[in-house]
Structure formats: structure tokens, C-alpha cells
Amino acid sequence: MDRLDKEKMPKAANALRRNFLRTVGIGAACAGTWVSKTLPAASSPQEAPIPNIPGYDWRKHKWAFGVDATRCIGCLRCVEACKAENGVTRDAHHFRTWVERYVYLKGDDHAHVDSQSEPGNIAASGSEQAFRFDNRYQDAPVEKAFFVPKLCNHCTHPACVQVCPTGATYQTRDGVVLIDHSYCIGCQYCVQACPYGAREFNHTMGVTDKCTWCYHRITKGLQPACVEVCPVEARVFGDRNDPESPISQFIKNNRVSVLKPHTGNAPNVFYVGIDKEVS
Amino acid sequence: MIGTLANAAPYVGYVYPNETDIPWSVLIVIYPYITGLVAGAFIVSSLYHVFGMNQFKPVARFALLTAVSFMFFVPMPLLFHLGNPQRAFNAVLTPHWTSAMSAFSYVAGFYVCLLLLEIWFAFRADIVALSKAKSGLQGRIYRLLSLGSDDVSPASLAIDHRFATALAIIGIPAAGGLHGYVGFLFGSVKAREWWSSDLMPIIFLLSAIVSGIGLLVVLYVAYSKKRKVPASEQALMGLAKTLWAFLLVVLLIEGLELLEMFYKRLEGIDTVERLIEGPIRYGMVLQWGCSIGVLGLLTVLIVSKARGRTLVAGMTVSGIAMMIGVVAMRWNVVIGGQELSKTSKGLLIYYPEILGHEGLLAVAFIFLCPFVVLWLITRFLSPWEVEAGKEVSP
Numbered sequence: 001m002d003r004l005d006k007e008k009m010p011k012a013a014n015a016l017r018r019n020f021l022r023t024v025g026i027g028a029a030c031a032g033t034w035v036s037k038t039l040p041a042a043s044s045p046q047e048a049p050i051p052n053i054p055g056y057d058w059r060k061h062k063w064a065f066g067v068d069a070t071r072c073i074g075c076l077r078c079v080e081a082c083k084a085e086n087g088v089t090r091d092a093h094h095f096r097t098w099v100e101r102y103v104y105l106k107g108d109d110h111a112h113v114d115s116q117s118e119p120g121n122i123a124a125s126g127s128e129q130a131f132r133f134d135n136r137y138q139d140a141p142v143e144k145a146f147f148v149p150k151l152c153n154h155c156t157h158p159a160c161v162q163v164c165p166t167g168a169t170y171q172t173r174d175g176v177v178l179i180d181h182s183y184c185i186g187c188q189y190c191v192q193a194c195p196y197g198a199r200e201f202n203h204t205m206g207v208t209d210k211c212t213w214c215y216h217r218i219t220k221g222l223q224p225a226c227v228e229v230c231p232v233e234a235r236v237f238g239d240r241n242d243p244e245s246p247i248s249q250f251i252k253n254n255r256v257s258v259l260k261p262h263t264g265n266a267p268n269v270f271y272v273g274i275d276k277e278v279s
Numbered sequence: 280m281i282g283t284l285a286n287a288a289p290y291v292g293y294v295y296p297n298e299t300d301i302p303w304s305v306l307i308v309i310y311p312y313i314t315g316l317v318a319g320a321f322i323v324s325s326l327y328h329v330f331g332m333n334q335f336k337p338v339a340r341f342a343l344l345t346a347v348s349f350m351f352f353v354p355m356p357l358l359f360h361l362g363n364p365q366r367a368f369n370a371v372l373t374p375h376w377t378s379a380m381s382a383f384s385y386v387a388g389f390y391v392c393l394l395l396l397e398i399w400f401a402f403r404a405d406i407v408a409l410s411k412a413k414s415g416l417q418g419r420i421y422r423l424l425s426l427g428s429d430d431v432s433p434a435s436l437a438i439d440h441r442f443a444t445a446l447a448i449i450g451i452p453a454a455g456g457l458h459g460y461v462g463f464l465f466g467s468v469k470a471r472e473w474w475s476s477d478l479m480p481i482i483f484l485l486s487a488i489v490s491g492i493g494l495l496v497v498l499y500v501a502y503s504k505k506r507k508v509p510a511s512e513q514a515l516m517g518l519a520k521t522l523w524a525f526l527l528v529v530l531l532i533e534g535l536e537l538l539e540m541f542y543k544r545l546e547g548i549d550t551v552e553r554l555i556e557g558p559i560r561y562g563m564v565l566q567w568g569c570s571i572g573v574l575g576l577l578t579v580l581i582v583s584k585a586r587g588r589t590l591v592a593g594m595t596v597s598g599i600a601m602m603i604g605v606v607a608m609r610w611n612v613v614i615g616g617q618e619l620s621k622t623s624k625g626l627l628i629y630y631p632e633i634l635g636h637e638g639l640l641a642v643a644f645i646f647l648c649p650f651v652v653l654w655l656i657t658r659f660l661s662p663w664e665v666e667a668g669k670e671v672s673p
Contacts, residue, residue, distance in 0.1 A: 092287070092296065093284045093287050094284075094300065159468075165378040166374075166381070167373060185363050185366045185367055187380065192617075195470035197296070203362075206361070
């Protein structure tokens, strides 16, 4: 429609069109606001009131975790420390962190994998409440072997947060995924959604539980319990906002990878020294 | 905290330690199953109300009552499953909208209201007649149900019919949405290889419809036998043809999905093969055996233009087999998906408990409830056509 046509258009029709456009515009703006308020909830934390933690401002930190699998000796002190620190159910089916053992025997294409909760290892430790790897490969022709500590990846786009129907599990401003145990209904949708098997169900409380990177410790300037007890510094933790922090240095000085990047969850646990079999 | 999980799942290969505590039990198998039965029964009533397919007239109102009886119990398995059922309303009061599950109460609530409204319009003339015929408490209840509207003039009934049709029209996408939504609940879980399929909503929806038609056939035949009235051959043949069409499509889609999966052979396919050959072997045999068997039987019934006892017997067998086939499909999806470890290196084996709030007895109890409620409702509101004081089957 050229300028001339516009001028010819009766005033009433113009007014009608203006009204229509205004209505559509307002509608689109409302829909846009709704979409922008709703959808990003999956990927970025909504502005929440700053939690009252003395001497701690969550806007000033960006936590991340590193695992150097070439250093891990499979001593499982991290698992022990985590269970003790966080009151995790003391059996072979509930862990906030665990360690996997990958062993390639001569001539094998695939690794033999087990964790401390495997029956042979429980028999070796004598109980589900104690942790050790057995000596099953003592006389075997081992070609390559390594340990891989696992824990919640505190993803940037956490699928568990996306699927929680109540918002009981949420992402903090400083990049930690937490659960409000007083609000969780115990549907376990988040357990399904986590591709890493990092979530477990506390049957006594009827709620889901998981690693918090020891939020109660890190907000006091301490290290997570598993990092604190690791005798070989296979676990690294720190603030990515600080370029000199152990984690910033770890990421800078190594070629790091993350687990299952294809899920789009963007994990914040960075690995060094794992191979194709680790997922 | 010390505890040993009594019903931890045994496994082969490597699974993440936390996976041995299977999150969703057999209760979550019957949740989509019951929802599906609702969708299927409703679709049949719509074929009459919306599309004017008169062969479904004898079962149209009964299908509505069946749908609502089962719909009442859709939330029950979910509530039994929650770790903190007393907090269930958290998802209603503060829904976290990025979660498919947060919409459940709204989707289900909307659908219950829709069904109740449609039933009211479809039965209003009966309710008014009963409120006048019955006295005492019963009469008072019927009067209350008539909501003060006792005009049964032809003009008024025509308005009822128009409303019922409009509601049925809304009901079709709502029924489709309700069950497609349940499929989305599973299909959107990208962490579960066996669930994470774009076809999941449509497979859930179509299998829901076939299971619902199966249920309706079984109930209709059983009620006809109890009422000592022969089941309408027209209705049964109509149901046979509808079931055949939906079943054919669902079999094709499911078959194509498996074909693609095995042809593409993406990472982890070896474990998927072991899942099908192992933990869900019998489930797969039941699902595919029942579906292909029913398709064959229906083809014979339709081609041979079966009538009388042959039609009734054939359709009853088809209905029962369809219900078994679809419950097996739900098991294969819900349980099978969790038996396939997220490591792609191992399989878990789920054994349902018998007692306990997530056990087989609880499931049997929940599944029995809608049948009891349906029986009570039909005693209160007869869905069958009555002429000159005598029940007839058109």
C-alpha cells in the first residue's frame, strides 16, 4: 500500500486498524513477557532474594569443580567423608559421590567398570557402610586402569531443575543446584531427568537428595568435604570469578572435558584424564 | 543414617550406584494406563456426539460414564507414589511451569470438569424425569443434580444437545492433549534413552485409544449380559472397525520406530537389544503378540461380516487382549526405560513388591476402584436407552 492509498483510507478504517494493531501489540507484549519469564527458568536462575548467610554474597562467586582422574588412587576417602558430612543413607544404593574403576585387560576393546557399591567390593570392605575396591585384578593382565570420581555436575542448564514440578530444586546465583527438602513432594521426576545418576531418594524423608558441593561449607570459605580429604588432590574446587583459584587454574592449564555434553546440560564438573568409555 | 534398601534392583553390567533404587514403580505403569483408558472411552462417545456416527449411539453415554469413572482415579497412583503426598498441592499452588508435571493438575482438572459438564447435558432429561419419579432422599438428590433446570421441552433438549456436542468437540483435542501430554512426560526425559523419542506422545495417544476401546467393548458386553439384553451388533462392528484403524496406525508407528532404532544403531544399541531380549522379553511378547493377534482377529471379523455370538465372542477376546497388550506396552516403556541403565553399560531388573503402598496389591486396589464407581454411577444414572419402561438395545 503506497502513501497515496493510505491517505485515501477512511479515518474510521484507520482508527480500526490502529486499534487492532494496538490490541495485537499489547497481546504480543504480554505473551512475550510471559514466555521470557517462564522459559528461561530452565536455564538461568530467576532473581531471588539474597540468602542471609553471614559474610557471604552469592552474587560474587561462580563455583566449579575439577576432577583429575590421573591422580585418583581409588582410596574412597571422599565417599566416606561425604556420607559422614552430609548424613547420606549408609547403604550401597545412595551416594552423593562415588568412584568408578575402569580396567582394560590385554586384548579387550571395552573397559571393565565397577564402583565401590558393586557386591564384590562390598564383600571386600565387609559392609555396605565401608568402602574399598577389591583386588580382583591382582593377577589379571591389566593393560590400562584408572579411577573416575563422580558427583553432581551442577549443570548450567540443569534438566533436574527444569522438570521439578514445584521448584523445590533450584539453581543458586553462585551456580549450585540445591533442593529444598521442606518443599519437595518426592515425585522423583528429577531423578529420572539427571543423565548422570547423581540424584538419590531418601526414603526416610520421602525427598530427593544429591550433592550440594557442601554448600554449608563453601559459603563459610571451606572446601567441600570430598575435596578436603582427598590425599592426592584429584578433586579441585574453587571460584571461577577468581582467576587465581585452583579451579580457574585447573581449567586454564589442562584440556578439560565434561560428561555427556550432548545432553545440553552444560556440566560444571570438569574432567582431566578420562577416556571414551567414561560417561 | 543407616539403611539397607530391601527391594534394591539386581543388575548386570555397570549401572550408576543410585540407579539400583528404581524411582518409578508399577504405580507409574498404571497411571498412563488409566489415563489412556479415559481417552479411548471418550473418543468413542465423541464419534457419536460430534461425528454423528449413529452405530455408537448405544454405547455413547456409557462411554462417558466409563471415562469419568476412570478419570476420577487418574491422580491416585501418583499420590500413592509421592514421597510426601501431603505436599502434592505444592505443584498446584506454586507450579514450576518449565516442568511438564506441573501442568498435570490443571490438565486433569480441566478434563474432569469437561466430562462432568458433558455428562450433565447428556443425562439432564433423565435426571429431571427421575427427580419427578423418585421421592425421599433419592428424589432430593436428583433434584439437586438437575441444578434447578427442569425444562425438558424439545427446544430445551435441543439446546442440551448443542451444548453436549460443543463440549464433545472441545473434548476431542482435550482427550488427545491429556494423553499426548502423558506421552510428553516420558518423551521429554532426554536422560532416558528408551523414553526420549519424539514419537512418544503420539504412540501413547494412539495406544491409549485402542486400550480405551478395548475396555469399552469388554464392559459393554459384560453389562449387556448382566442386563440380559443382546449387545448391539452395529455398535460392536463399529467398535471393531475403529479399533482396527487405530491399532494399525499404532503398530506401524511403533514398528517404524524400532526399525529406525535398529537400523541407525546409535551408541548403546547393544544394551537396548539386551533389554528387549532380557528384562522386558515377556512384556514385548505380550505387547506385540496381543496387538498383532487382535489386528488379525478384527480383520477376520470385519471381512467375514461376523454377527451374533461370533461377533460378541471375537470382540470380547479382542477387547481383553487389547487391554493386556497395552498394559504390557506401558510396562515396557515405564519399567523398561528404567531397567536400561543411564550408563548404557548395564541393565537393571525391577521386581515389584506385593505389599506396601507401591506394591501389586495397591495397584490392584486402585485399578478396581473405577469399576466399582462405574457400577455405582450406572445404578444411579442408567446410560441405556429405555422405551416404554423396557430397556432396549437399538
